[in-house]
Amino acid sequence: MFAKDILFWNVDTQFDFMSASGKLYVPGAEQIQPTLKQITAFAKSNNIQVVNTADFHYANSKELSNKPDFITSFPPHCMANTSGAEYVSETIPETPFSEIFWNNKYTEKDIRDFIINRNIVIRKDAFDVFQGNKNTNALLELIDPKKVFVYGVTTNVCVDCAVVGLAKRGISVYVIEDAIKELPNIPLPFSKWDKLKVKRITFSEIEKHLN
Template identity: 85%
Template sequence: MFAKDILFWNVDTQIDFMSASGKLYAPGAEQIQPVLSQITSLAKSNNIQVVNTADFHYDSSKELSNNPDFITTFPPHCMANTSGAEYVNETNPETPFSEVLWDQIYSEKNIRDFIINRNIIIKKDAFDVFEGNTNTEAVLELIAPKKVFVYGVTTNVCVDCAVVGLAQRNIAVYVIEDAIKELPNIPLPFARWDQLGVTRITFSELGKHLN
């Protein structure tokens, strides 16, 4: 139904991270928005399925703190049902989309129904989407991609968790370097990605890897 064996993985391109007025702005994130728009358009024109992850926090979230260290804890951001938790226009999933909540456990039939749509939103309550939404594993297993192309924010937190998690599940992972942005004061993950065999490409190189 969709482009065979290929999956795009859009990490947390939400207003609180992407906008200078957001609650946890990644400095310079607006610079990648034109490329994000191109990726979204490419996915649509090539009928490529997209998993869109999203922080969706409540006050009890363990990563939130009023005295954050900005490494393992952060100020309240992407709070449930706030505008800061919405996607920027460049990546806003096209309807119809499926929404996989982190505080529910779904049956295999539910998951099969979810993956009928080209866009799937996986909401999460942890940096790592596999930890922050226990349904992620089932979604990934049923889609069964051979190649996953990752982009979004932030490079050294949630993008890193997604990249590592996907690579550890023996999937060929490609990171679109001109479509990611990091937070300050946290080490960059590139050495680990290299050890895991992750391929880093630019958007201009993406087309030749889609076959």
């Protein structure tokens, strides 16, 4: 139905992270928006399925704090049903899309119905999408991609969690380097990725890695 064995993985490209007026702005995030737009268009024109992860917090979320250390805790951001939790225009999922909420438990039939759509949104309540939405693993097993191309924010938090989680599940992971951005004061994960044989590419190189 979609491009065989290939999946794009858009991490948290939400207003609160991407915009200078957002609640948890990632410095320089706007610099990757032109590339994000190209990736979204490329996925559509090549009929590639996209998993879009999104922070979707309530006031009692464990990672939120009024006295954050900006490493393991952060100020309120991407609160459920607010504009800050919405995707920036460059990565808005094409409709119809499937939406998987972290506080719901779905059956296998539900998830099979979800993966009919080219775009899937996974709402999560933790840095790690596999911990922040317990349905993620079942979704991934049903899609069963061989290669996943990851992009979004932030390099050293949620992108890192996604990359490591995917790689540890035996999937070939490619990170699009000109479509990620990091938070300051947190170590970069590149040496860890190298040990997991994660490949780092630019968007201009993507076509040669699809087959």
